Amino acid sequence: MLHLYxxxxxxxRELALREPGTVxxxxxxxxxYGPPHLGHGRATLVYDVLRRYLEWSGLKVRLVSNxxxxxxxIINRANRENRPWRDITTKCExxxxxxxxxxxxxxxxxVPRATEYVEQMVTMIGQLVDMGKAYLTDDGVYLxxxxxxxxxxxxxxxxDDMLAGGGDRDVxxxxxxxxxxxxxLWKLSKPGEPAWPSPWGEGRPGWHSECVVMSLDLLGxxxxxxCGGQDLKFPHHENERAQAVALGKQFANHWxxxxxxxxxxxxxxSKSLGNVDNLxxxxxxxxxxxxxxxxxxxxxRGPVTVSQDNIDASVKALARFDGIAxxxxxxxxxxxxxxxxxxxxxxxxDLNTPAAMAVVFDAxxxxxxxADGGDMVRAHQLVAAVHSIAEAVGLTFxxxxxxxxxxxxxxxxxxxxxxxxxxxxxxxxxxELQADGWTVETTKAGTTLRR
RNA sequence: GGCGACGUGGCCGAGUGGCUCAGGCAACGGCCUGCAAAGCCGUCCACAUGGGUUCGAUUCCCAUCGUCGCCUCCA
Numbered sequence: 001m002l003h004l005y006x007x008x009x010x011x012x013r014e015l016a017l018r019e020p021g022t023v024x025x026x027x028x029x030x031x032x033y034g035p036p037h038l039g040h041g042r043a044t045l046v047y048d049v050l051r052r053y054l055e056w057s058g059l060k061v062r063l064v065s066n067x068x069x070x071x072x073x074i075i076n077r078a079n080r081e082n083r084p085w086r087d088i089t090t091k092c093e094x095x096x097x098x099x100x101x102x103x104x105x106x107x108x109x110x111v112p113r114a115t116e117y118v119e120q121m122v123t124m125i126g127q128l129v130d131m132g133k134a135y136l137t138d139d140g141v142y143l144x145x146x147x148x149x150x151x152x153x154x155x156x157x158x159x160d161d162m163l164a165g166g167g168d169r170d171v172x173x174x175x176x177x178x179x180x181x182x183x184x185l186w187k188l189s190k191p192g193e194p195a196w197p198s199p200w201g202e203g204r205p206g207w208h209s210e211c212v213v214m215s216l217d218l219l220g221x222x223x224x225x226x227c228g229g230q231d232l233k234f235p236h237h238e239n240e241r242a243q244a245v246a247l248g249k250q251f252a253n254h255w256x257x258x259x260x261x262x263x264x265x266x267x268x269x270s271k272s273l274g275n276v277d278n279l280x281x282x283x284x285x286x287x288x289x290x291x292x293x294x295x296x297x298x299x300x301r302g303p304v305t306v307s308q309d310n311i312d313a314s315v316k317a318l319a320r321f322d323g324i325a326x327x328x329x330x331x332x333x334x335x336x337x338x339x340x341x342x343x344x345x346x347x348x349x350d351l352n353t354p355a356a357m358a359v360v361f362d363a364x365x366x367x368x369x370x371a372d373g374g375d376m377v378r379a380h381q382l383v384a385a386v387h388s389i390a391e392a393v394g395l396t397f398x399x400x401x402x403x404x405x406x407x408x409x410x411x412x413x414x415x416x417x418x419x420x421x422x423x424x425x426x427x428x429x430x431x432e433l434q435a436d437g438w439t440v441e442t443t444k445a446g447t448t449l450r451r
Numbered sequence: 452g453g454c455g456a457c458g459u460g461g462c463c464g465a466g467u468g469g470c471u472c473a474g475g476c477a478a479c480g481g482c483c484u485g486c487a488a489a490g491c492c493g494u495c496c497a498c499a500u501g502g503g504u505u506c507g508a509u510u511c512c513c514a515u516c517g518u519c520g521c522c523u524c525c526a
Contacts, residue, residue, distance in 0.1 A: 155454065161453045233521075302456085303519075317476070
């Protein structure tokens with residue numbers, strides 16, 4: 001069974017299932033106000049691999065990932081561009097799923113939108129107010145973190161230490177809050193801002209309230225796993241949990257956080273740094289599978305550098321990977337159990353995908369070696385295992401390339417020249433094709449081209 | 452100031468108290484090939500620094516240096 005590092009307990013431990021055979025996962029989704037960046041790509045790819053692996057293992061996965069379509073960033077952009085905010089959110093959501101499709105990230109089983117949950121959020125906030133755990137101020141409703149048992153579980157820091165570290169930062173809503181760490185549940189709206197009715201006045205929910213309501217509604221109390229980027233650990237996840245705890249509800253049983261995408265200087269790639277390449281750009285310029293391969297060859301908890309060199313290396317690795325799919329069309333054998341077992345061992349150990357990929361590449365080498373040695377049965381067993389693993393991690397094979405008529409004609413001419421032993425002509429044709437970007441393989445069976 | 456992560460070979464990147472010191476990319480040699488490519492075989496290049504524990508440390512402990520993240524925008 002899968003063991004994962006749990007941020008709350010700071011140890012790798014078994015992912016316990018509330019209901020045998022079914023895994024319930026909540027992943028904080030995007031705020032739809034701009035194109036998805038590389039960080040979003042990593043987040044979705046990491047958990048797509050997790051989800052596929054669990055399904056491949058025979059488990060039923062319920063993966064809920066929300067769309068945050070109420071947020072200050074959205075309102076700001078709407079004001080800046082003088083257009084309706086819903087226009088932005090619907091467009092961005094469409095772009096989001098388009099990008100997800102390109103990187104082969106399966107759509108979550110549930111995609112709730114914040115706008116569809118406002119009433120439930122108001123109800124929940126009302127309960128917190130009634131319980132005396134939340135209070136109304138001039139600009140909204142806040143949760144009183146001092147009344148939350150174990151606040152700071154995920155950051156492993158006491159409330160006092162958090163405050164001591166604040167430095168010169170401005171405390172948001174300082175004048176209104178009872179305690180500097182209290183956070184907003186309901187923001188009263190200013191004229192012209194999107195607004196929903198509430199007992200405290202028109203306004204909109206705070207970000208942290210969205211996810212707690214949606215996750216508990218769709219997955220129920222004590223769901224198995226809550227995941228997201230390390231930057232969501234605090235305050236977002238801490239505050240989601242705080243609300244659940246304040247309500248007296250069981251929240252996530254296990255917390256998983258992945259590392260950042262960094263630039264070549266090793267700094268976090270963040271929107272505020274302005275060094276962000278968006279995900280669609282990356283897909284346009286490189287094999288869309290390259291990013292997944294790059295991430296699979298890194299551990300999910302560490303930082304990943306997305307650089308020219310790294311992407312190039314991943315593209316090359318994919319070529320080797322595709323090589324066996326070209327060589328062995330349909331593996332007509334049962335998958336090698338040793339390879340699958342080694343793969344499972346790696347994955348179950350905190351999703352050690354780099355080790356898992358090492359298993360795959362070893363199997364590829366062995367399969368090629370077996371075939372070179374004439375043992376096709378063995379080769380096919382290994383290839384079948386590679387195909388199975390590819391499915392488990394969401395990698396597809398690229399085999400047949402569309403070859404334009406002109407290039408195909410040159411390839412045919414090349415074969416004819418070789419048959420006639422006119423090697424000078426053959427070499428010239430090959431050079432032309434290579435100049436056009438083709439990888440040319442001339443074999444006894446004829447010339448094949450691929451990009 | 453508090454909390455945390457990390458420093459592995461030309462690059463990326465797992466892992467381990469000693470045994471065979473993953474894997475990918477690159478380079479070099481060989482086989483194969485008309486020559487290449489692909490594939491296979493082999494070579495090369497390691498564990499930030501200084502102490503300590505130990506029969507033995509890249510792996511454990513301490514210190515130092517360095518990098519990065521979080522401490523209410525953020526995947």
